[in-house]
Amino acid sequence: MKRLTLLLLVLISLSSFASGTHAITGAVYDAKDKLPIAGATVKVAGTTIGMATDAKGEFKLDVPETGILQVSFIGYVSQNIQLSSRSKYRVYLQADTKSLSEVVVVGYGVSRKRDVTYAAASVTSAPQALSGKVAGVQTLSATSRIQVRGVSSANGYMAPIPQADVNDESYKGVTENGFKNPTEEPLSTFSIDVDGASYTNIRRFINNGQLPPTDAVRVEEMINYFSYNLPAPKDNSPIAIHTELSSAPWNPQHRLLRIGLKAKQVNTDKLPASNLVFLIDVSGSMWSPNKLPLVQSSLKMLVDQLRPQDHVAMVVYAGAAGLVLPSTPGDQKTTIKEAIDKLVAGGSTAGGAGIKLAYQVAQQNFIKNGNNRVILATDGDFNVGASSDEDMEHLIERERKSGVFLSVLGYGMGNYKDSKMETLADKGNGNYAYIDNLTEARKTLVSEFGGTLFTVAKDVKLQIEFNPAKVQAYRLIGYENRLLNKEDFNNDLKDAGDMGVGHTVTAFYEIIPAGVEDSFSPTVDPLKYQKPDKNKNTYTGNEMMTIKFRYKEPSSDRSQLKQTTVADAPVALANTSDDFRFAAAVAEFGMLLRESDYRQQASYDQAIELARKAKGEDREGYRAEMVKLAETAKLMAKSGLASTNK
Structure with missing residues (x-):
């Protein structure tokens, strides 16, 4: 009898061991270019165990000793992998445009059931009533x-x-900025924007097998989702300004001006x-x-x-x-x-x-x-x-x-x-x-902790004056909901955007140089009762524009003014910084998603190639992730999987 009992205990132990789980880690890559695939679905077949890969294409799961690990991503051939005692997996997916036909877009929704699963947090036993009172407030227990x-x-x-x-998602309608004539509108004024929510939301749409609605695409937030290597202020100012001028990738006859702001760094303990x-x-x-x-x-x-x-x-x-x-x-x-x-x-x-x-x-x-x-x-x-x-x-x-x-x-x-x-x-x-x-929570609340929570400059505004002798027309790319009246720039009562510790801000202007033939420069018929003063513009220097910006210290209600000038001296696109070229690629990607009237010769292939060569160090893998998103969006656009909501 004792031997039988002992045998049963051994069998139970073996059965328990066989049904146990162990931790595995791994990463999913594109088989062609070996770049990580963010947002790929990794799950155990027939179970609810699974997750989506992070920005580096990595995953970590507790899985049974036996079973099938299913790895899939929109636009790729899925793989089934036999689980074993291995603890590490590297998966390479082959591109397959046919798989896109499995997804049917209905409004903002996707009719196919998603395979991606997420772990819900544990709910503990009923809480004890928490102490603390606020006058006139209900305290929950x-x-x-x-x-x-x-x-x-x-x-x-x-x-x-x-x-x-x-x-039932809702987005503000956006009327895209057009080209302005500097003779009629010499000043362009706007509030800065450090938010990156639009990019993350776009990523969600694309990873779920759908192009985003055009009103969800705010190009400036796509650009400013990424951090850029700009020098911090050298004086006591909380903000430093930097500029680069080159040609626009989507129209080499046009210039592209990058304005970059960098907020000062402050050690956490201070x-x-x-x-x-x-x-x-x-x-x-x-x-x-x-x-x-x-x-x-x-x-x-x-x-x-x-x-x-x-x-x-x-x-x-x-x-x-x-x-x-x-x-x-x-x-x-x-x-x-x-x-x-x-x-x-x-x-x-x-x-x-x-x-x-x-x-x-x-x-x-x-x-x-x-x-x-x-x-x-x-x-x-x-x-x-x-x-x-x-x-x-x-x-x-x-x-x-x-x-x-x-x-x-x-x-x-x-x-x-x-x-x-x-x-x-x-x-x-x-x-x-x-x-x-x-992964996004870690980026926002850990990696960018100081910038997210600690403001170093508030009500930051920019005003650019264009020289009509050098500029035939200009267009601010994005920032449609941040435009200000020219009078607002000197009005300290007018609210504007804020910058936190270490924040960077990038804004692009597309510029049509004087004398370039184009179809965008706004024109009107000659006036009947007034004649233009041909001698009105007397400036003969090489300045293309003057950039002014205002900001307030966090505890102050009075703004401070700084300014710089930009000479008409563009450099070749290939000689610009990695940051300039990558940000320009993101802007081009955004214009394509928005189906912009000003996208001109923009293409997914061009944006992808430009971004791929300008990734730079990319420690966290965010830039590589953007390249993968653009590649997926390109496949969707070719397959006609555009959103029905414009």
């Missing part, structure tokens, strides 16, 4: 929990992202103390694994960056708004993370009430000369209370005068409200980022 609809994540359950055939309020949307629309669970993982990354002098409070909103964590020192990371882990989603969306409460909490814990900021994490689906963009805009404009800034982190798809979140961040003197995976 264990009895206030709202259950997640349709998803159980108690044991780290892997759930596929739901896909709907009908989508940054001011932070008073942060996490404002987290826990409404029913946030239940998906790529929303609230991803929010939780993202914010815990940010918590790991905090210092003892920093403080964090947490406000949530669904049917009502409430305080779930009073202001807590940054070295109490376990307490903060536990509060984050206990969040669940459900109910309607009282966004306006949540924002008001978050500002109230921030004011009560205000740090003089510190970094006081509300960080909103949401899909932007405000449908209860102050819901219109105009209402929210007025609310944020009033609150920002208190010295509390607002940053917005966008999540999810299907009901994503890009237009609303961009408005909130613009008016709240903060940044706007779209986070679609943990």
Whole structure:
């Protein structure tokens, strides 16, 4: 009997061992050029175990000892790999344009069920009531929990992202900048933009097998998603300005001017103390694994960056708004993370009430000369209370005068409200980022921690005066929703964009030199009652333009002015910096996605080749990822998989 019992125990042990799991790592590459493929789906067949590769094409999974590892990506032949005791895998996918025909675009949606899966964060047992009171505020406790609809994540359950055939995403309409005549409009004035949300959102569309709607493409945000190697200020100024002038890749007869701004670097230990309020949307629309669970993982990354002098409070909103964590020192990371882990989603969306409460909490814990900021994490689906963009805009404009800034982190798809979140961040003197995976969360909240949270210059504006003796016409590429009236440049009451620690900003002007024949230069019939003064332009130097920029110190209401000039001395495109050529390639890619009226001789092949040769060091692999996105978009465009929403 003892021998039989012992034999049964051995069999049970062997059975348990056979059904065990082990960790594997690997990377997915293009078989032709050996570049990593970001966003490829890696999953175990017949299970919910899987993930999408990161910007370096890498993945990490806990898998069974036996089974089939399926690796796929739009435009490539899928591979099935037999799992074994191996711990490392390198997968090379072959391009296959036929696979694109499997995807059918319906509005913003994709009819085929997605294979990509994401790990949902664990939900712990019911929380104890958290202490802390705010006057006139509902403080949520264990009895206030709202259950997640349709998803159980108690044991780290892997759930596929739901896909709907009908989508309710919203984007602001964009009227593309055209060419201006410097004789009639010598000044071009705009606010800087450091956001990169549009690029991340475009990446999400392309990786899901669809070209983005044209209004989702903001070319300046695509360009400024990437960091550039610009020299920091040498004087006490928070910003340095740099320029490069060459030919436009899509029309060599035209010039392309790059204006680059670089904010000063500040060591983390010398940054001011932070008073942060996490404002987290826990409404029913946030239940998906790529929303609230991803929010939780993202914010815990940010918590790991905090210092003892920093403080964090947490406000949530669904049917009502409430305080779930009073202001807590940054070295109490376990307490903060536990509060984050206990969040669940459900109910309607009282966004306006949540924002008001978050500002109230921030004011009560205000740090003089510190970094006081509300960080909103949401899909932007405000449908209860102050819901219109105009209402929210007025609310944020009033609150920002208190010295509390607002940053917005966008999540999810299907009901994503890009237009609303961009408005909130613009008016709240903060940044706007779209986070679609943990790699992007790390980039925004870890790698770019200082720039995301700590402002070194606010209300940064540029005004360029063009010399009509050198410039026949000019066009600002992108920044359509950042244009200012010429009078706004000297008006210190006019809000503009902000720059954080180490931030870079790039803006491009396409210039038609004087005397070049073209079809873009605006013309009108000669005036009947007035005659142009032929001697009006008396300047005879070699300057093509003068660039002025204004900024304010974070604690000041008075701007400072700096300026520089650009001579009519272009260099050959091949002799420009890697940054110039790569950013120009991104601009060309953006114009193609926008189906720009000014794309001229632009092509995917040209943008891809230019970007590939200008990747530079590319430590994080973001530039290589852009090349892969452009290659995929090229295949989609050839197959007619364009969005039906313009």
